[in-house]
Amino acid sequence: MTQANQEVSVKIGGVSRTLPSARAGSMGRVPLVEFIGDSEFTKAVAREMLVMIPEGTEVLLTVVTNALPLAHELSHLSGLPYECVRKKRRPYMQDPIIQDAPSMTLGVAETFWLDSPHAARLHGKKVAIVQDVISSGGTAQTLARIVERSGGTVSGYVAAFRQGEGALSLPFKYLEKLPARI
Numbered sequence: 583m584t585q586a587n588q589e590v591s592v593k594i595g596g597v598s599r600t601l602p603s604a605r606a607g608s609m610g611r612v613p614l615v616e617f618i619g620d621s622e623f624t625k626a627v628a629r630e631m632l633v634m635i636p637e638g639t640e641v642l643l644t645v646v647t648n649a650l651p652l653a654h655e656l657s658h659l660s661g662l663p664y665e666c667v668r669k670k671r672r673p674y675m676q677d678p679i680i681q682d683a684p685s686m687t688l689g690v691a692e693t694f695w696l697d698s699p700h701a702a703r704l705h706g707k708k709v710a711i712v713q714d715v716i717s718s719g720g721t722a723q724t725l726a727r728i729v730e731r732s733g734g735t736v737s738g739y740v741a742a743f744r745q746g747e748g749a750l751s752l753p754f755k756y757l758e759k760l761p762a763r764i
């Protein structure tokens with residue numbers, strides 16, 4: 583990662599990107615990681631993350647939105663199935679697991695939803711949690727709780743980027759650090 587003139591640049595798996603940035607309320611200006619719409623970068627990052635998937639993992643779990651293409655690509659490369667938690671209730675959901683997510687980095691409290699047929703695919707399985715970015719760790723903790731409630735166990739936590747400083751209570755593996763603000 584390099585930072586100059588309010589721009590953050592990263593090079594992963596031979597693919598370089600200058601990250602766009604945006605004002606995010608009281609957080610000031612933050613660098614944005616965008617996998618949606620960028621298959622070349624997503625594939626390069628997933629290739630590098632492959633070795634971080636803990637041994638024995640049977641299923642990958644992620645949450646919409648930006649991490650979804652990354653998890654899809656990791657699933658393709660690893661041969662492991664993946665499940666994806668939603669942030670909205672859909673009318674077709676049947677007895678979903680509903681888990682409130684704490685107010686996170688951007689200060690937006692959310693509710694996560696995992697439909698029961700998908701939760702059933704985590705039952706009795708070792709599940710690796712996949713994220714695009716880990717910041718406060720709130721998303722990861724919420725996903726871990728959903729794994730527990732589904733009857734699975736968390737095999738580990740992997741993310742492309744760690745944004746910000748400070749200790750994380752979860753044993754995360756990640757590729758690159760990013761500043762919390764620029």
Ligand SMILES: O=P(O)(O)OC[C@H]1O[C@H](OP(=O)(O)OP(=O)(O)O)[C@H](O)[C@@H]1O
Binds near residue numbers: 647648687
């Ligand atoms: O470690 P945390 O503090 O929980 O923050 C990390 C989460 O924040 C971002 O998601 P965002 O809420 O922006 O959602 P999006 O992917 O739907 O844009 C990012 O994609 C992670 O999922």
